[in-house]
Amino acid sequence: MTQKNPREFVQGGLDLLVLSALADGPKYGYLIQKRIREATDHGVPLQAGTLYPLLHRMEAEKLIRARWDDSTSRQRKWYELTAAGRRHLTRQAQDWVRLTDLIRDLLTPVLEPKPGV
Amino acid sequence: MPPDDFEDYLKFLAVVLRVRQSRQEAIFSELRDHFAERVAELHSRGADRERAAALAQQEFGDAAALAAQFMQIIRQRRRRIVMRSTIGAISAVVVGIVVTLAFWPAGGPALSHAVAQENPFSEEKPAAKSKAAEMDRDERVRLQLAGPTECEFVETPFSEVLNYLMDYHKINIYVKWRELNGRVESNMPITMSLKGTTLDTVLELIFAQLHDDLAYTVQDGVLMISTKGDLESKTVVQVYNLNRWLGKTPSKEEVEELIHVIRMTIAPGSWYDLYLQTGCYAQPGTALVYGGMQVVQQPDNKPAVSRIPSSSICSYQGTLVVNQSPANHQKISDLLKQLRESLEQKDGK
Numbered sequence: 001m002t003q004k005n006p007r008e009f010v011q012g013g014l015d016l017l018v019l020s021a022l023a024d025g026p027k028y029g030y031l032i033q034k035r036i037r038e039a040t041d042h043g044v045p046l047q048a049g050t051l052y053p054l055l056h057r058m059e060a061e062k063l064i065r066a067r068w069d070d071s072t073s074r075q076r077k078w079y080e081l082t083a084a085g086r087r088h089l090t091r092q093a094q095d096w097v098r099l100t101d102l103i104r105d106l107l108t109p110v111l112e113p114k115p116g117v
Numbered sequence: 118m119p120p121d122d123f124e125d126y127l128k129f130l131a132v133v134l135r136v137r138q139s140r141q142e143a144i145f146s147e148l149r150d151h152f153a154e155r156v157a158e159l160h161s162r163g164a165d166r167e168r169a170a171a172l173a174q175q176e177f178g179d180a181a182a183l184a185a186q187f188m189q190i191i192r193q194r195r196r197r198i199v200m201r202s203t204i205g206a207i208s209a210v211v212v213g214i215v216v217t218l219a220f221w222p223a224g225g226p227a228l229s230h231a232v233a234q235e236n237p238f239s240e241e242k243p244a245a246k247s248k249a250a251e252m253d254r255d256e257r258v259r260l261q262l263a264g265p266t267e268c269e270f271v272e273t274p275f276s277e278v279l280n281y282l283m284d285y286h287k288i289n290i291y292v293k294w295r296e297l298n299g300r301v302e303s304n305m306p307i308t309m310s311l312k313g314t315t316l317d318t319v320l321e322l323i324f325a326q327l328h329d330d331l332a333y334t335v336q337d338g339v340l341m342i343s344t345k346g347d348l349e350s351k352t353v354v355q356v357y358n359l360n361r362w363l364g365k366t367p368s369k370e371e372v373e374e375l376i377h378v379i380r381m382t383i384a385p386g387s388w389y390d391l392y393l394q395t396g397c398y399a400q401p402g403t404a405l406v407y408g409g410m411q412v413v414q415q416p417d418n419k420p421a422v423s424r425i426p427s428s429s430i431c432s433y434q435g436t437l438v439v440n441q442s443p444a445n446h447q448k449i450s451d452l453l454k455q456l457r458e459s460l461e462q463k464d465g466k
Contacts, residue, residue, distance in 0.1 A: 029147060030154040048151055049178030052144075053186035060194045068143075074153065075146040 014054060015063075016096060017044060019081065019089040022064060026080035029055060055079060063088055123152050123174055133184035136191060137272050137306050144187065148177065195273055199281060205267060206285040254338025259447065261286040262317040262335070269310045275327065276303035286316060293343040300344075301327045334443040341443070349442050352428055357437040362453040363460060372432045375456075379430060379437075383448045387428045387441070 021027060021035040029051055036046050058064045063085035069076045081089065127145050134141055152173050159169035177183060266285060270278055279290050294303075307323055324331035332345040336353070359375075360366045367375065380388050428441045439449060 028150065030151045033151075034158075047178060048148070048155070048173075048176045049183050049186075052148065052151070053183070053190060056144075056187065057190045057193075060190055060197075074150050076150050077143075077147045 013096070014046065014050070015058065016089065016092045017046065018051070018054060018058065019063065019085055019092070022079060022081045022085075023089060026078045028076050028078050032079070058085070123149070123170065126174055126177065126180055130180045130184050133181050134187055136187075137308075140272065152177075191272070194271060195277065198269055198271060198273060199277060202268065202281050203284060206281075209285070210287075255335045255447070255450070258288050258335045258338060258340055261288050262320075262340070263315055265313045266316045266319050267312050268319060270307045272306035272308055274304045275301065275307055275323075278307045278323065282316070282319075289339045291339050291341050293341065293347065296343045296347040297328075297331075301331065332444075335447060336443040348444055352440050352442050353446070354438065354440045355446050357439065357449070357453065359435055359437060362450075363457050365460070366435055372437070376430055376432065376437070378456075379439075379449055379452065382452060384428070384441075384445050387445065388430065 017036050017040075018032060021032045021039070027035065029048070032055075033046055033048065033051055036044055055064070055066075059066055059079070062082055064079045065082050066077050066079050069078055127148065130145075131141060134144070136144075152170075155173040155176065156166070156169045159172055160166055164172065264286075266282070268278075268281065268285075270281075273281075279292065282288075283290050292303075294301075305327055307326055309319070309322060309326075311319060311322075320333055324333075330344045330346070331342065332348050333340055333342045334348050335341070341348070359372065428439075428445070430437060430439045430441075432438070439446065441449065
């Protein structure tokens with residue numbers, strides 16, 4: 001597994017959430033936030049003040065790309081995954097799954113102690 | 118909380134967010150869209166409009182903190198561009214060194230060549246000099262100006278752009294900030310993405326983004342940036358060794374002829390004696406005033422003040438002593454080079 005410090009993991013976790021929200025197609029900021037809120041049962045309150053800088057950073061890193069839609073009365077910025085973003089999402093998802101497996105293995109005995117131990 | 122309060126929030130954000138207007142507007146459009154959607158959602162769930170707007174705005178957090186996050190992303194993007202450009206420049210230099218070494222004659226670069234290069238008025242015969250040895254400092258800069266460059270700037274401050282160009286072309290660039298008098302600031306943003314365009318074109322395009330009155334010239338091996346007026350008004354004296362420039366010592370008649378050619382070809386209106394001969398100063402409505410300035414009555418009766426041309430050219434023992442603006446010195450050098458090439462072709466060299 002890729003070595004990461006805890007801070008990188010938290011940052012990477014937010015990236016992962018946003019990238020996974022875009023995995024099934026383009027969305028604008030508000031829809032991304034809504035998707036994350038619903039998918040995590042309101043467990044991850046990704047606020048607008050956190051979301052937009054994060055989207056702009058990932059756009060600068062070319063993990064996502066954006067286009068403007070002027071067809072409605074309001075200008076709307078739609079985001080979608082780039083090929084690099086999709087690869088990054090896959091790698092990060094693998095890292096997280098491995099990490100959670102390791103932690104589960106470590107914590108399961110704590111929660112379910114074997115008799116006589 | 119009415120939506121006007123969110124506009125106040127954006128106004129405060131605008132003060133802290135120091136980016137180009139178009140970029141700022143793009144960010145604000147996106148935030149406005151989110152705000153409107155969120156207010157509508159909260160309202161549909163039962164919150165009154167004012168409460169919904171207050172909650173929606175709260176989710177954006179402190180404006181200063183939000184601006185700081187955006188600014189950090191923009192700075193990182195700029196750093197990435199500079200880094201990429203620097204790596205490109207280093208690669209170009211490495212490739213240049215490898216190519217130079219690959220094609221260098223056996224024995225490597227000789228010390229005498231290096232010395233000749235530093236001494237443009239060397240007594241060594243021009244025909245015997247290598248191309249590299251003939252290059253003086255100004256010529257090296259001019260060659261870079263005519264050569265291709267590569268740049269990708271996204272709202273990069275003018276000073277960083279200049280640092281990048283200095284690194285990439287290995288030349289000195291000096292900006293006469295005092296002459297620019299605040300019309301151009303070092304932090305003014307430049308956005309440009311070009312490959313293979315000559316450096317002089319890139320400079321012209323950069324100037325077009327900053328101010329109409331900007332110009333550059335090459336002086337003492339330095340690319341000097343200032344106002345057009347400043348660069349044209351100040352003259353410097355340069356001595357041209359005709360033997361070196363033309364590859365032979367011209368006769369007295371040939372020197373006179375050459376002076377005539379230069380004065381008629383390069384900025385004819387700038388030569389003081391030619392100006393007097395053509396009688397410009399004696400035109401009706403023209404009066405001489407102090408400090409080398411004149412007042413000319415315009416057709417619309419408005420007086421215009423202009424500087425009297427002060428450039429001069431004369432010969433002395435096989436040299437031309439010329440007092441001209443740096444830009445016109447460059448033109449004279451080009452003309453002499455062309456004349457030499459033409460003479461060599463004529464002589465069948």
